[in-house]
Amino acid sequence: MAARDIILEGSRWQIGDGQSINIRNHKWLPRPPLFKPGVDTLLKVGDLIDQQTNKWNRPLIQNTFMQSTQEDILSIRLGDPQTPNILCWAKNKAQRFTVRSAYLVALRLNHDGGGEHSKAQDDKRFWHKMWKMDVPPKVRTFLWRACSEILPTWANLARRRIPIEPHCDICRHEEETVCHVLWECPLAVNVWALVKGKLQKCTVAAPDFYSLARQMKGQLTVKELEVWAMVSWSIWNARNRFYFEQKQSQPADILHGAMTLLQDYQRLSKLLILAFSHM
Numbered sequence: 001m002a003a004r005d006i007i008l009e010g011s012r013w014q015i016g017d018g019q020s021i022n023i024r025n026h027k028w029l030p031r032p033p034l035f036k037p038g039v040d041t042l043l044k045v046g047d048l049i050d051q052q053t054n055k056w057n058r059p060l061i062q063n064t065f066m067q068s069t070q071e072d073i074l075s076i077r078l079g080d081p082q083t084p085n086i087l088c089w090a091k092n093k094a095q096r097f098t099v100r101s102a103y104l105v106a107l108r109l110n111h112d113g114g115g116e117h118s119k120a121q122d123d124k125r126f127w128h129k130m131w132k133m134d135v136p137p138k139v140r141t142f143l144w145r146a147c148s149e150i151l152p153t154w155a156n157l158a159r160r161r162i163p164i165e166p167h168c169d170i171c172r173h174e175e176e177t178v179c180h181v182l183w184e185c186p187l188a189v190n191v192w193a194l195v196k197g198k199l200q201k202c203t204v205a206a207p208d209f210y211s212l213a214r215q216m217k218g219q220l221t222v223k224e225l226e227v228w229a230m231v232s233w234s235i236w237n238a239r240n241r242f243y244f245e246q247k248q249s250q251p252a253d254i255l256h257g258a259m260t261l262l263q264d265y266q267r268l269s270k271l272l273i274l275a276f277s278h279m
């Protein structure tokens with residue numbers, strides 16, 4: 001891993017006049033910014049600062065960013081606008097570059113995908129297991145779309161600059177990401193609470209659905225993984241019925257539908273294997 005990658009990963013821009021820092025591409029916030037749909041993301045950080053008062057331009061920030069990012073920005077104290085923007089080491093309180101803190105960043109990069117070779121191997125193993133699951137092909141395809149973030153949740157559509165509100169209408173609380181709708185939303189939580197076995201008590205938290213799926217693969221047996229895939233698919237269908245047919249599904253019905261389909265499918269595929277083996 002290149003030292004440059006470690007330094008860039010572990011550093012953050014400290015804002016002086018903010019003129020050369022792009023709000024989307026530069027690292028200036030503690031976590032990546034979330035934008036409201038259709039806004040200008042080519043702005044510079046300096047554009048968000050009122051030049052007269054040297055204070056944050058709150059209305060512009062409120063119009064541009066989602067709530068969590070607004071809070072991240074407004075908690076940054078602005079210094080002297082005459083000072084240049086400085087790239088600072090952000091991995092310890094003293095902002096002092098130490099070998100230990102750099103080592104921790106390197107470890108994380110390696111784990112999250114900095115080590116590209118091992119990541120590719122991991123991905124390959126993961127998908128091999130997923131494609132071998134004894135679930136209907138449409139469920140495997142669904143899982144692949146969910147992991148690739150191409151499932152049309154409101155948040156994914158907003159990211160593609162479709163002017164819609166990315167929030168979940170089921171709980172009216174969070175952004176509707178894939179992970180939210182299939183795992184964290186109260187509707188999903190109520191369904192998972194009814195599943196027997198390890199999944200019922202599973203309290204995995206993940207930044208996105210692919211990470212969640214990776215953790216599931218690590219913790220569940222093949223049979224449990226099949227139930228997880230099938231129920232996720234069933235929750236997604238219930239979500240679509242809610243938005244497009246104005247029908248609310250009960251958690252027990254969502255689970256029952258998934259389990260019945262899974263049992264029927266597995267019974268049929270066993271019969272087919274038997275029939276072909278006797279030909």
Ligand SMILES: [Zn+2]
Pocket residue numbers: 168169170171172173174180181184185186
């Ligand atoms: Zn929700």
